[in-house]
Amino acid sequence: MSTHVPAAALAAYAAGDPALDDVAAWGVEAHLDTCAPCRARLADRAAPPVRDLLAATRTALLHEARTGPQPAPGRSRWRRWTGWSPLGWAVTAVTAVLAAFLLDRAYPQFPSAVLLVAPLAPMSGLAVAWSRRTDPAWETLAGMPRAGLELVLRRALLVLSATLPTLTAAGLLLGESPALWLLPAITGTSATLWLGGRIGVTRAAGVLAAAWTATVIVPAVLTADVPPVIRAEGVPGWAAAAVICTVLALVRADGFLRLRSWR
Structure with a gap:
């Protein structure tokens, strides 16, 4: 003020x-x-x-x-608004993308594992982006005047900055169209933030990851065929879904103003 x-x-x-x-x-x-x-x-x-x-x-x-004793030196700017918990999960997500890339190279006859895990990669980092159970400094950060959606978005940016370049490199090396993995990844991120304002980011990431696994990954593994949802004909639908979920996430920004929504 x-x-x-x-x-x-x-x-x-x-x-x-x-x-x-x-x-x-x-x-x-x-x-x-x-x-x-x-x-x-x-x-x-x-x-x-x-x-x-x-x-x-x-x-x-x-x-x-x-x-009394003098305060300890302040933390760096990026450290103040990120914390280590989402960074560790971002590294895990990058590792998952690299493993999927190696699977694609080893078994090219099967559906692309990179396309299958693309939406899940950022979700795994978002699952701990704002959670009292995974962030040891949660109480301190929750008391900051700038806590809420802004902090969640900053941590989401940290996760995306780690996973999207890795997905880009893997997609280019495999010859996959960027739209096939980028749009589902963005849609999954926006949907997690939107639903997170209602039930908590961690629960939202878990629900959406389970839905993606049940409707896309499991059928792809059982049939050894690329699901229509991640083929070229599905790109317009993903573009529309990304825009809609982003708008809904912004509309639900007030859902992060109450502590009860941050689980």
């Missing part, structure tokens, strides 16, 4: 009004950290015993800040 906290927002924050969503509350807290006048306004709204407690706490904290 570049100006002071509005009176209505400060009153809602002081009263614990549930109508004030998590992101707005974090914005107020971030402003209070650097604005003494707004902290004084907030203290004036508290009962006298609470004001006394706040004053004593402030004095103790200032004393500790002056005499």
